Amino acid sequence: MERRSVRQTPELINWYRTRWEIEICFHVLKNSCEVETLQLAAVDRIERALALFMVVAWRATYPMRKGRTCPDLDATLLFDPDKIRGAHLLAKKKMPATTPTVNEVVRLIAQIGERPGRKSDGEPGAKTIWRGLDKVLTAVDTLRALREGLD
Numbered sequence: 001m002e003r004r005s006v007r008q009t010p011e012l013i014n015w016y017r018t019r020w021e022i023e024i025c026f027h028v029l030k031n032s033c034e035v036e037t038l039q040l041a042a043v044d045r046i047e048r049a050l051a052l053f054m055v056v057a058w059r060a061t062y063p064m065r066k067g068r069t070c071p072d073l074d075a076t077l078l079f080d081p082d083k084i085r086g087a088h089l090l091a092k093k094k095m096p097a098t099t100p101t102v103n104e105v106v107r108l109i110a111q112i113g114e115r116p117g118r119k120s121d122g123e124p125g126a127k128t129i130w131r132g133l134d135k136v137l138t139a140v141d142t143l144r145a146l147r148e149g150l151d
Helices: 002-032 043-069 081-090 102-112 126-150
Strands: none
Touching (some): 002 043, 043 102, 081 126, 102 126
């Protein structure tokens, strides 16, 4: 019996990691999307709202995870050029000559989301990424409107 449980340990750890990812996603749903404040009476409306908010929660947690697990990944694989540009503008950072990494952009977004950015802070969390993404998306809309106005 002892040998079997030792062999199962990696699988159990992976299941726990998955559970933790789900907890983070639900934290975003509850606190950032504020799904508990929805006053929807019909089940179909609740389902539609949750489906939409699950996508929103995933958009906040996915960059967080990729910034940690694949920090050197090309940022254009996760963010379109306007989001990268918007993050640099709001963070008051000059656009680099080369394409930034996912981790660099995630950290900029977190900084915009009011993360102090001290060396001892560790990697940014979903809350600061959510806050930052909200502001970056407004900047993206502004950049696109300005570009359309200039054409």
